Amino acid sequence: MMINRYGAPCPLCPTPLLLNVVQVRSAQSGFVQRERVNGRHCRNCEAARPEQWNEVMRALCGDG
Ligand SMILES: [Zn+2]
Incomplete structure (x- = not known):
């Protein structure tokens, strides 16, 4: 699921x-397990x- x-x-x-954030939820509990800034x-x-x-974005995206 993607949120802003x-x-x-x-x-x-x-x-x-x-930030465009991708949330990974646990299938069982529904709680957010992991977040990734996309x-x-x-x-x-x-x-x-x-x-x-x-230029700034290129530098920031290097850390994944
Ligand atoms: Zn600015």
Whole structure:
């Protein structure tokens, strides 16, 4: 299941990043077992400075 959530502040501006989070739930209990950040977005920076934004995202996505 994919949810959106605000996370840590954007590296380029004070706005919190919008995270696309994939949740893995236990089939038995329904509790969230694991979460994986699938994407990060900042509307300001994606629009205002896409080149810088892409560089930052490349660095962040390296840690998986
Ligand atoms: Zn930003």
